[in-house]
Amino acid sequence: MRRITPAKKSRFVQMLENAIEAEGGSQKAFAEKHDIGQQTLNTWIVSGRVPTKQFHQRLRDVLKITQDQLDELLAEVENRRAAAYEASVAQEPPNGRIAGGKMPENRDNSVPVLGRAVGGELGEYEFNGEALDWVMRPPSLAGVGDAYAVFVDGESMVPRYRPGETVWVHPHRPARKGDDVVVQLHRLDDSHEPPYGYIKEFVGWTSNKLILQQHNPSKKIEFDRESVKSVDTIVFAERV
Template identity: 35%
Template structure:
């Protein structure tokens, strides 16, 4: 139903992704049924498709909103809405962000965060407007199957993290020691320690809080 409505509005998958604030592959998976259409997704998509969230979830073929959208004035407003959002982000689409990392990671996938830039990539829409956004190249398979070796993780350094979020953490074990970066799953942090979860092999990593330089939220990951 998403594809049918999108095509009626003459929107590409990329257009809809921009309007919703996600990636084109996510829209493709939602249309193919590879990703479940949850209530949250329906609420995000429905304003840009001209239907109620319930109609999008349950596919009511008699929903008049769907039928009258193309010729109606309301349809013109719907068309203007994603167009306006796309225009708002056009500048961000042309912005490049640095990619940090190294070809080979340590035992737990850690790598030196010494400020050296591997290369630059185009910022995805989700972080194109965020000052200080950056990306890191995943080293090793310590977080497989969530992240694969060589993937690019896109980072929002301003977003608050919570339990279950995927993060990049910068650790300095010694006062003048190297700055190490870890891509892991956030468990908790208090005045004593930071606890992270690793998948492969499964284990918890613990760092004294006074060694933690930063904990930044990973928005999404994929190939460059």
């Protein structure tokens, strides 16, 4: 499964991690203090994403640098991410193809595999709408035209799901407490980026939050309701 996260840390990430360490080492506390958002901070550090302009003033203050210096750091981040993406494209077949480069003859008997693995502690995926592969359609998804599957990547849901397994998703079945789901989220800090998401256990909703459970390490995860694009129920899983 393709990853586009650069292998080594950029100077920006190194400086950011040093700033976090200088303030006690907690990403959560750092994000709250500087009004950044822990998930946003995590995408900068783990996924190599480029901060949008709305965060530039805060980053200049935190890192004690000028805008020109910040622009130079972020240009390096962008160049490294682009290079990592080009390398990943060269190593793998195009999205939307199955083994041998052929599309399935009968789409009624198959569903697309969506969600390009990004990684990180939470097991992030990017949902850009492109099919990574096509897999068989289980009976539980017969007639569900927009059903899809996701390749499990990372160990955030071990022992429930392990890397290499496939989960099949029903996008219209309401999630109940204890159901496993694929949650897709809007990037509120950058509307031009595709949605991202995670495989997690559904706990429930509050008035303004979505509550999920991660298994490894075990912890509750919250997302603002306004950032949630969809909560899609997993109905079948198998190692294929």
